[in-house]
Amino acid sequence: MIYIFWLIYLGILGTAAIGFLIKGEYKTKAAKVDFVFSIITWIGLFGYVTNNQILTPLVWKYIFVIGLLWDIIFSFKYVNKEEAYEEIPPSFRPIVIGITLIIFVGPLYYGLFQYAFR
Secondary structure, X not given: OHHHHHHHHHXXXXXXXXXXXXXXXXXXXXXXXXXXXXXXXXXXXXXXXXXXXXXXXXXXXXXXXXXXXXXXXXXXXXXXXXXXXXXXXXXXHHHHHHHHHHHHHHHHHHHHHHXXXX
16 A cells, blocks of 8 residues: 555656656756756655665665755755745745645655665
8 A cells, every 4th residue: 555655656756847847947057956856866766666776775875865955955045035935924934845845855755765775
């Protein structure tokens, strides 16, 4: 049953990344770098879910740390300025961004951590 939830999550992440690519949302350099990190971390999660060793665990350890740092920095530095958070008072934006990050990207990094450090 858990396997099905992981597959659904993989599908949602992949669909979101491809949807943003098709809509042309990756216009800035930072957004393009974020897309690359999204694809790489998605591949790692795919390896975890399907129980296939794609690269060595050492590579995934580095990808986990760098990807997590990038997602945190990208979310707070670049997403904070977008129109999506315009209606939220500036003092509450970091809290909303942090909760959103944990809910939507938390499972990705949980799986990537398991894949890299098991």
